[in-house]
Amino acid sequence: MKDCVVVINEENTPELTPDRIITQTRILKDEGFRFVTMSSTDLGDRICVLYHLDKDLQLINLKVEVPKGTKIPSICSVYASAVLIENEIKEHFGVEFDGLSLDFQGMLYLDEEVQKTPFCKIGINRV
Amino acid sequence: MARTVIPFGPQHPVLPEPLHLTLTVEDEIVKEAIPKLGYVHRGLEKLAEIRDHTQMIQIVERVCGICSTLHAMCYCQGIEALMNVEVPPRAKFLRVIWAEMHRMHSHLLWLGLFADAFGFESLFMQFWRIRERIMDLQEATSGNRVIVSVNCVGGVKRDIDAEMEKWILDTMKIVEREVLQLKSTIMDDFTVKRRTVGIGVLSKEKAYEMGAAGPTLRASGIAQDMRQTGYAAYSELNFEPVVETDGDCYARTVCRFNEVFQAIDLIREAFAKLPQSELAVKAKGLPNGEVVSRVEQPRGECLYYLKGTGSKYLDRVRIRTPTFANIPPLLEMLPGCDLADVPVLILTIDPCISCTER
Amino acid sequence: MNMNDAIAVLAALFLAPLIGGLVAGLDRKVTARLQGRYGPPILQPFYDVLKLFGKEKMIVNYWQIVCAYMYLVANILTVVLLALQSDLLLIFFVLAVGGVFLVIGALAAESPYSQIGAQRELIQMLTYEPLLILVFVGIYLETGSFKISEIIATYHEPLLISLPLLFVVMGYALVIKLKKSPFDIATSHHAHQEIVKGVLTEYSGPYLGIIEISHWFETVFLLGLCALFWHTSFLWMAVLVVATYFGEVLVDNVCARLTWRWMLPHAWTGGLIMSFANYFWIFEKIK
Amino acid sequence: MVDALIGISVLLPFIGAILCFLTKNPRGRAAIIVTTGVLLTLSSLLLFQNLHGPYLYTPGSLLGLNVNSLITFADFALLFIILGIAFKLGNPLVILLTLLQIVPLAYFELKMAPHVEVTPAFYIDNLALIMNLIISIVGSLICIFGIRYMEEHEHHLHLKKSRQPRFFFFLVLFLGAMNGLVFSNNLLWLYFFWEVTTFCSFMLIGHDKTEIAIRNATRALWMNMTGGVAFVAAIIFIFYNTQSMEYLSLQALINHGPGLTTALLLPFALLCFAGFTKAAQVPFQSWLCGAMVAPTPVSALLHSSTMVKAGVYLVVRMAPGYQGTFLSTMVATFCAFTFLTASALAVNMSNGKKILAYSTIANLGLIIACAGINTPAAIIAAVLLIIFHAISKGLLFLCVGTIEHAIGSRDIEDMRGLYNTMPAVSRITIVGILTMMLPPFGALMSKWMAIESAAHIPWVVVMVALGSGLTVLFWARWAGLFVSGPHLKVFEAEENQGFFAPIVTIFKGFSAKSKWKDPASIKVPLVTLAVAAIVLSLGVPWLYTSLVDPVLASYKPGLFVKPFETGPMGLTSGVGAFYVLPIFLVSIIGYLAAVIAAKQKDHRVFSAPYMCGEQYPDISQPKFRSHLNSWKDYVAANIYMQEFIGEDKISYWINSIALIILIVLFGEVLR
Amino acid sequence: MKRLINTSRVKSPWLIHFDCGSCNGCDIEVLACLTPVYDIERFGILNVGNPKHADILVVTGTVNHRNKKALKNVYDQMPEPKVVVAVGACGTTGGIFREAYNVVGGVDKIIPVDAYVSGCAAKPEAIIDGVVIALGKLAEKGKKVDQGIFERLENTQNFIKSR
Amino acid sequence: MFMTKNVLKNLMTKYATRLYPFKKRETFKDVKGELKIEMEKCILCGVCKMRCPSQSIAVDKQAKSWGVDPFSCVYCGICVDACPVKCLYQEGLYRTPLAEKDQVLHFQEAKSEEPAPAP
Ligand code: SF4
Ligand code: SF4
Ligand code: SF4
Ligand code: SF4
Ligand code: SF4
Ligand code: SF4
Numbered sequence A: 001m002k003d004c005v006v007v008i009n010e011e012n013t014p015e016l017t018p019d020r021i022i023t024q025t026r027i028l029k030d031e032g033f034r035f036v037t038m039s040s041t042d043l044g045d046r047i048c049v050l051y052h053l054d055k056d057l058q059l060i061n062l063k064v065e066v067p068k069g070t071k072i073p074s075i076c077s078v079y080a081s082a083v084l085i086e087n088e089i090k091e092h093f094g095v096e097f098d099g100l101s102l103d104f105q106g107m108l109y110l111d112e113e114v115q116k117t118p119f120c121k122i123g124i125n126r127v
Numbered sequence B: 001m002a003r004t005v006i007p008f009g010p011q012h013p014v015l016p017e018p019l020h021l022t023l024t025v026e027d028e029i030v031k032e033a034i035p036k037l038g039y040v041h042r043g044l045e046k047l048a049e050i051r052d053h054t055q056m057i058q059i060v061e062r063v064c065g066i067c068s069t070l071h072a073m074c075y076c077q078g079i080e081a082l083m084n085v086e087v088p089p090r091a092k093f094l095r096v097i098w099a100e101m102h103r104m105h106s107h108l109l110w111l112g113l114f115a116d117a118f119g120f121e122s123l124f125m126q127f128w129r130i131r132e133r134i135m136d137l138q139e140a141t142s143g144n145r146v147i148v149s150v151n152c153v154g155g156v157k158r159d160i161d162a163e164m165e166k167w168i169l170d171t172m173k174i175v176e177r178e179v180l181q182l183k184s185t186i187m188d189d190f191t192v193k194r195r196t197v198g199i200g201v202l203s204k205e206k207a208y209e210m211g212a213a214g215p216t217l218r219a220s221g222i223a224q225d226m227r228q229t230g231y232a233a234y235s236e237l238n239f240e241p242v243v244e245t246d247g248d249c250y251a252r253t254v255c256r257f258n259e260v261f262q263a264i265d266l267i268r269e270a271f272a273k274l275p276q277s278e279l280a281v282k283a284k285g286l287p288n289g290e291v292v293s294r295v296e297q298p299r300g301e302c303l304y305y306l307k308g309t310g311s312k313y314l315d316r317v318r319i320r321t322p323t324f325a326n327i328p329p330l331l332e333m334l335p336g337c338d339l340a341d342v343p344v345l346i347l348t349i350d351p352c353i354s355c356t357e358r
Numbered sequence C: 001m002n003m004n005d006a007i008a009v010l011a012a013l014f015l016a017p018l019i020g021g022l023v024a025g026l027d028r029k030v031t032a033r034l035q036g037r038y039g040p041p042i043l044q045p046f047y048d049v050l051k052l053f054g055k056e057k058m059i060v061n062y063w064q065i066v067c068a069y070m071y072l073v074a075n076i077l078t079v080v081l082l083a084l085q086s087d088l089l090l091i092f093f094v095l096a097v098g099g100v101f102l103v104i105g106a107l108a109a110e111s112p113y114s115q116i117g118a119q120r121e122l123i124q125m126l127t128y129e130p131l132l133i134l135v136f137v138g139i140y141l142e143t144g145s146f147k148i149s150e151i152i153a154t155y156h157e158p159l160l161i162s163l164p165l166l167f168v169v170m171g172y173a174l175v176i177k178l179k180k181s182p183f184d185i186a187t188s189h190h191a192h193q194e195i196v197k198g199v200l201t202e203y204s205g206p207y208l209g210i211i212e213i214s215h216w217f218e219t220v221f222l223l224g225l226c227a228l229f230w231h232t233s234f235l236w237m238a239v240l241v242v243a244t245y246f247g248e249v250l251v252d253n254v255c256a257r258l259t260w261r262w263m264l265p266h267a268w269t270g271g272l273i274m275s276f277a278n279y280f281w282i283f284e285k286i287k
Numbered sequence D: 001m002v003d004a005l006i007g008i009s010v011l012l013p014f015i016g017a018i019l020c021f022l023t024k025n026p027r028g029r030a031a032i033i034v035t036t037g038v039l040l041t042l043s044s045l046l047l048f049q050n051l052h053g054p055y056l057y058t059p060g061s062l063l064g065l066n067v068n069s070l071i072t073f074a075d076f077a078l079l080f081i082i083l084g085i086a087f088k089l090g091n092p093l094v095i096l097l098t099l100l101q102i103v104p105l106a107y108f109e110l111k112m113a114p115h116v117e118v119t120p121a122f123y124i125d126n127l128a129l130i131m132n133l134i135i136s137i138v139g140s141l142i143c144i145f146g147i148r149y150m151e152e153h154e155h156h157l158h159l160k161k162s163r164q165p166r167f168f169f170f171l172v173l174f175l176g177a178m179n180g181l182v183f184s185n186n187l188l189w190l191y192f193f194w195e196v197t198t199f200c201s202f203m204l205i206g207h208d209k210t211e212i213a214i215r216n217a218t219r220a221l222w223m224n225m226t227g228g229v230a231f232v233a234a235i236i237f238i239f240y241n242t243q244s245m246e247y248l249s250l251q252a253l254i255n256h257g258p259g260l261t262t263a264l265l266l267p268f269a270l271l272c273f274a275g276f277t278k279a280a281q282v283p284f285q286s287w288l289c290g291a292m293v294a295p296t297p298v299s300a301l302l303h304s305s306t307m308v309k310a311g312v313y314l315v316v317r318m319a320p321g322y323q324g325t326f327l328s329t330m331v332a333t334f335c336a337f338t339f340l341t342a343s344a345l346a347v348n349m350s351n352g353k354k355i356l357a358y359s360t361i362a363n364l365g366l367i368i369a370c371a372g373i374n375t376p377a378a379i380i381a382a383v384l385l386i387i388f389h390a391i392s393k394g395l396l397f398l399c400v401g402t403i404e405h406a407i408g409s410r411d412i413e414d415m416r417g418l419y420n421t422m423p424a425v426s427r428i429t430i431v432g433i434l435t436m437m438l439p440p441f442g443a444l445m446s447k448w449m450a451i452e453s454a455a456h457i458p459w460v461v462v463m464v465a466l467g468s469g470l471t472v473l474f475w476a477r478w479a480g481l482f483v484s485g486p487h488l489k490v491f492e493a494e495e496n497q498g499f500f501a502p503i504v505t506i507f508k509g510f511s512a513k514s515k516w517k518d519p520a521s522i523k524v525p526l527v528t529l530a531v532a533a534i535v536l537s538l539g540v541p542w543l544y545t546s547l548v549d550p551v552l553a554s555y556k557p558g559l560f561v562k563p564f565e566t567g568p569m570g571l572t573s574g575v576g577a578f579y580v581l582p583i584f585l586v587s588i589i590g591y592l593a594a595v596i597a598a599k600q601k602d603h604r605v606f607s608a609p610y611m612c613g614e615q616y617p618d619i620s621q622p623k624f625r626s627h628l629n630s631w632k633d634y635v636a637a638n639i640y641m642q643e644f645i646g647e648d649k650i651s652y653w654i655n656s657i658a659l660i661i662l663i664v665l666f667g668e669v670l671r
Numbered sequence E: 001m002k003r004l005i006n007t008s009r010v011k012s013p014w015l016i017h018f019d020c021g022s023c024n025g026c027d028i029e030v031l032a033c034l035t036p037v038y039d040i041e042r043f044g045i046l047n048v049g050n051p052k053h054a055d056i057l058v059v060t061g062t063v064n065h066r067n068k069k070a071l072k073n074v075y076d077q078m079p080e081p082k083v084v085v086a087v088g089a090c091g092t093t094g095g096i097f098r099e100a101y102n103v104v105g106g107v108d109k110i111i112p113v114d115a116y117v118s119g120c121a122a123k124p125e126a127i128i129d130g131v132v133i134a135l136g137k138l139a140e141k142g143k144k145v146d147q148g149i150f151e152r153l154e155n156t157q158n159f160i161k162s163r
Numbered sequence F: 001m002f003m004t005k006n007v008l009k010n011l012m013t014k015y016a017t018r019l020y021p022f023k024k025r026e027t028f029k030d031v032k033g034e035l036k037i038e039m040e041k042c043i044l045c046g047v048c049k050m051r052c053p054s055q056s057i058a059v060d061k062q063a064k065s066w067g068v069d070p071f072s073c074v075y076c077g078i079c080v081d082a083c084p085v086k087c088l089y090q091e092g093l094y095r096t097p098l099a100e101k102d103q104v105l106h107f108q109e110a111k112s113e114e115p116a117p118a119p
């Protein structure tokens, strides 16, 4: 099946606990999946992070939901190219990632003029 | 050994868009390149909270002016999936035509800028001269030169009539001839080859692992193109991705160059098969649910993640553009290259910072 | 100094910038037409320089001023010496003075781009200087003198006929000195380069104007060198000069910029082989 | 009177040296050094004044002893001292080379030709006089510079017991040995002085007694000893080939009979070889570069006026002797090759002293190449180059020494923007550099002569052309580095000085209120040398007629035609012209105009350098905003073309090629 | 002479293009002006890419918190007399993005603007018109320039003295 | 070097340049240019204001005025399509660049176009 549009529902998107994300992505990588990107949404008191992976135009999504302020392990060690997007999510949603290979310290896009994490409904103060 | 530190950008004549690199060079060999982004970051995804889902079309078109129509298409595709709308067939074909026109103008633009990056000014002028023909077509068909605003949820807003069709096909012939004349220059010229062959080699494995997209990926020998998924009318057209194997700047140039011709063929085929039907269907209801939508932009795979909660306003619009995926491979290529090749390498991924940072 | 010399000096002082400016204007017009554009007016370089003199004097370092003036003086001196038909090698050394001061001026500004430009300019000088010396030595071997006046007086054949390869070697030097592709490495006419405008990055306003005028003198000097290759007939001299310059413009438009890493070894080997071939031919002829 | 002056030139330094060694009081020693220097300078000037044409002189006895036997005795004594040192060093190579000299020499003196007496022992022509002037004046200035330098040097090293007496003993001794060397006509005497310079340089290079100093000193010793062996061999071969004592006189050797050329070619080649080793031509360049570990006065002395100049002197002096032979062309080829490669290596260096070292080697190569080209114009070029090189190079070494003490580094990258903090010394250094590379200064003029006279040997001229391109590269960027950076402060301070600022600061340096705080013993040598470099360049026509022309006259009569005409403008020859004065005037006018323009204050604004829109607001600090919004210092560095001419990469090839050329040279000579 | 210089000023405006947060739409239209079809070199306009050589600063795109500093810096490095052209809806007002959180607004929030070109993307024709309008201002400023220069000179001198 | 033929051809043939300000080209049909209103037709319903993605239109029922900020308008034509009485239209040409920013404000009573100064 080749996907250009994937509607996300419970069947096609397994929800994972944060601690399993590294093992899971590593398994997928060994199967030949390419890392596409991550998306994230603010769910009020929780943050939902989606991992999109692709193999032969077939898209797989992994979902992680954590309460705000929880740390998520970084998958930089599995897919080095994830570092930019993890930094972006950190900057926009205030999610901390454990083990970032290059930490932009919230200054990837934003300067000190923007004082709250912009994409949360109630912004968190940025350091 | 003494080293020079060079601030490269944001305002730099060879960079079409602001981006900062702190380059450390030694004898003009780049030893270290640290990027700094954020000069174009507007935060437009956030505008979804104050603009309704139809107005967002105009906004996502302006993520980047170069593939505006593809952004709109990708977005609309997602919304249509959420609202269960089936796009009428003529609209699908028209979307392909505009998309391929966009690809042509984007690639011609890139070829010109790329020529400029290695100091070939007359080639730059020549490509841009040809490109103007396509700009005229876009203006005539859609009313706007750059932001070709034709997509809407459920179809397209404008039609292409028979007279226009003839004009487009004629122009395609001229463009094909003129671009073909430049083929030997861009592919065989000694000086051009010196500046591209063997520069910035990205192996197949590396390209795949770093998550490269579009021509950057295909030039490394991986035949992956979102158009294979058959969105819009691609499933009904004869389509094979253009692949090169060397993974250097030259391969990427050839890849994009050939895609121009591929685009011409696709436009011809689309016109040949263009069915009659209405242009758009009315979408009812409000978007609800989460969806991931993907299309192939000139620079590669573009991904939209949309989340609606049943209100007029979308809960989240997330855009991942090809350049975002291509920046890690770029940073991989830079160390070890000649300072003079830095612009060549930066341009070789066809960077589009505005879509990277949104 | 007699009357003729005085006239020659005055002509060099006042005519050279006019000619140089016009050549630059024609150059831009022809380049535009080669690219299918309409192009600027022929007098554009004069407007540019006048405007530059009307701009604010902005500098990074006082030495830039000194160096700009010295660059101008050295270039005027080369043209004057050429007009006085003096020693080729001497003129060459004076030319080097100009180059050196341009480099020092660029090094004076602590800017990454002008620093790298200066380094590249040095490498370009390193590339063309030996080649020019070889050309002059060839002229000496053929005519028996380094003095232009002597050459004109005693040698009655176009030099191009016996030194065709050396003329090509001089072509390298011309491309570099006129800042044309593929060797517009240290600075280029259009600033679309990774090092912006290289040595000239930090010059602005009147000082850039001075450098521009110096460049006109330089152009005239280089064209004068070309003219020397057909000193017997005025008409052919003109044809040769025009053809050479057009050739340079054409080369500029059909080449990508190369890097100094390529230029240095290849220009040297090419130049050496051609010079030796030409020397060999001269020796054969003498025998 | 003349005899006395010759005596002073040679013996005074020996006496001065011994006094230096005995005096423990630094002030007293300084007085001795200054007196010796002044006396030497005076005597050389007087000598120059009084002598016209070659002067022959044979000293009879010294303190009742026969000078000839004295020197023979001293010769052996010296060789045995070296042997002793060699054993102490435990270096078999040096031992071997020493033995290779002692044994043949003993055999020669005792068996082949006992009690050789060569007359005249001293043959003093204008070339020798010029050398004498250089040695006495430049050498003395360097010694004077050394007084203060060594004080600071020892201060840095925290020595308990001063080793300066020993240092100055050798330093001053050197001058005497050099004077003796250039005056000698007797090859055996020449050999003795030759070995003295070798020995002194060994002691001076190893002065600091660090491990690396001793290693480099040893290298210098064995390389020069090879030359010594060649020298001894040459003496023996001369005697053996001609079976006559006559040709042990240098002048006779040069003016040898027409039939003897082939018989004497091998000795000539051997003597040239000895000259090459002393002048550190490739593949012997490493000893001179290694000599950089020594305190700066030593380097300055070795490089500018003594030691290496001995080798050069010998080859140039003998040039008429082998004119027109195969040897001559080979010498030109070999040394042009040295010029090219040493220039290339200099480009690769960032250590200021090493640049100077390689540039010295290159220039010596050019001088000797001129001797090899062997036309009158070329010889003139060689002599002029000897003069100008000695002055400029001495000056540059002293400058680097001063700078090194001020900033603690001799790396040119660290001299970036030095103009801000040490304007006076920087200016003088820039002057020194410009006199090495630009017209109308003397060094360039000699290069002009060299190229014009080399024009008929294409491969030589090619190497010279490529080499001179390389020299421009490293000089220009060095000069540029000094003025790099923001200069607001300096110019503000000098605003009221008018446009003669450079000249004014140099001389104002001596007033008590000046900002240039160095002591007089540093200022005097610097200023004198800088002024000399400029004035002599300006006076090239005068210099040419009064100094260089007679050099030719002292050669075999009728052999040379006068190559250049002098006029008010400069020099002209049949094939070219070099206008010194006009260029000088125009340049000066241009410079003044520029300075006036720079001093005008109207409308000028300072701006930060272009940093792509991320520059730091304070223009005196080149910085830019980098990632994480941090301020990053902008750093610049030169291009050293590491992958083309990296020292370790190409040294091997250079040495091999040079060896091959040498082998071809000797092979052809022996054939 | 003064008049000659002033005429030359109008006949030889060198241009520098700075892309703040533009979507590229206006960018490529500015570039298109240089290419054969529009060829603004006809008016002596060169794209010099270096603020120190430029007379006209053409700004496209919205100003955001990061690039506003760069914009100001680039403007400061241009020698007087100079003019600024703001291009596109974004450059003039912030356009469609002006309510986004990281957008400061139009170019005139940071530096004085002398000509506003509307459009999204502004057409090359409109950009040429905008430049022409700016040229009028350039000539005007040229007359007054000396005064301004003296002011800046004084500042610099004070700066030097205060150090 | 392969470019030679091409550039020489360019030299021989006519330039591609449109001498813009001196020779103007006809605009294409239905090009989206400057937004204009036929004020007499407008019913001040505010639909255009609501639909405008750039929020550039201001409709004031009290003052009976319709205004647009011509500089923030992105020429998308949404308002034209949305207007129930089709009183909005887009001219072929773009708005001429100005040295000062201004606002366009139309009043229904006065039925005149009075550009008001920038706020
Ligand atoms: S690739 Fe991106 S940056 Fe480059 S011109 Fe196109 S849009 Fe601009
Ligand atoms: S990928 Fe870049 S060029 Fe393409 S539409 Fe997005 S922003 Fe524009
Ligand atoms: S305020 Fe700025 S300019 Fe002034 S001294 Fe401090 S850093 Fe320098
Ligand atoms: S701090 Fe300022 S005054 Fe002091 S040296 Fe540096 S630039 Fe000169
Ligand atoms: S800003 Fe820095 S360099 Fe300047 S005066 Fe202050 S401390 Fe010194
Ligand atoms: S005005 Fe429109 S085209 Fe121009 S930068 Fe802004 S959004 Fe892009």
Ligand code: SF4
Binding pocket: F035, F051, F052, F053, F054, F055, F056, F057, F068, F072, F073, F074, F075, F076, F077, F078, F079, F080
């Ligand atoms: S054209 Fe578009 S942006 Fe302009 S006023 Fe109408 S809806 Fe708004």
Ligand code: SF4
Binding pocket: F037, F041, F042, F043, F044, F045, F046, F047, F048, F049, F059, F066, F082, F083, F084, F085, F086, F087, F088
């Ligand atoms: S939609 Fe039409 S009628 Fe309604 S306010 Fe707008 S212009 Fe007037």
